[in-house]
Amino acid sequence: MTCEVGDCVLMRPSENDKAPYVARVEKIEAGSNNHTYVHVTWYYRPEESMGGRRQFHGSKELFLSDHHDVQSAHTIEGKCTVHTFKNYTKLENVGPDDYYCRFEYKAATGAFMPDRVAVYCKCEMPYNPDDLMVQCEQCKDWYHPACVGLTSEQTKQLADFVCSDCSSSVKKSVNTPVPLSSGKVVPKRQKR
Numbered sequence: 001m002t003c004e005v006g007d008c009v010l011m012r013p014s015e016n017d018k019a020p021y022v023a024r025v026e027k028i029e030a031g032s033n034n035h036t037y038v039h040v041t042w043y044y045r046p047e048e049s050m051g052g053r054r055q056f057h058g059s060k061e062l063f064l065s066d067h068h069d070v071q072s073a074h075t076i077e078g079k080c081t082v083h084t085f086k087n088y089t090k091l092e093n094v095g096p097d098d099y100y101c102r103f104e105y106k107a108a109t110g111a112f113m114p115d116r117v118a119v120y121c122k123c124e125m126p127y128n129p130d131d132l133m134v135q136c137e138q139c140k141d142w143y144h145p146a147c148v149g150l151t152s153e154q155t156k157q158l159a160d161f162v163c164s165d166c167s168s169s170v171k172k173s174v175n176t177p178v179p180l181s182s183g184k185v186v187p188k189r190q191k192r
């Protein structure tokens, strides 16, 4: 197997029952006696991070760490693809070697970059691409079927979905949006 700088590779773990490690090849170096070494940056799986795996972490989620290493090229088992989060959610078929990365991870401190993530639904959870979600046609927010009282089957058959907040504001659509950034809502009309 040949690999190039920039490739993402699966590396054999020291214990056989563990999932392969994922790394990005940064440099390939020929050592003595025909041995090839690869300089790698490790991708961490959520369970390998300090905070552990959380509910919004997808099964194919990886964090690009700041942890570098030099490994024997022999430990490379194969190549894989680490997609951006956006591209991953657009994949029609997720293969066994497709992963995604939306956070960088500082191995020493356990800090994530970015340290904020957009949240969706009434439950205010970051998007987990493994979970089915339905988008409201109006506010464009995403919802878990269970959080809005739908089954997965109903969601798949739904042509358009409008969340309860939007469907109730349709009835009183006389409201014009007001900027809330100042923290103060100024009445539009002040009649005496």
Ligand SMILES: [Zn+2]
Residues within 6 Å of the ligand: 120, 121, 122, 123, 124, 125, 143, 144, 147
């Ligand atoms: Zn939810």
Ligand SMILES: [Zn+2]
Residues within 6 Å of the ligand: 136, 137, 138, 139, 140, 141, 162, 163, 164, 165, 166, 167
């Ligand atoms: Zn809505």
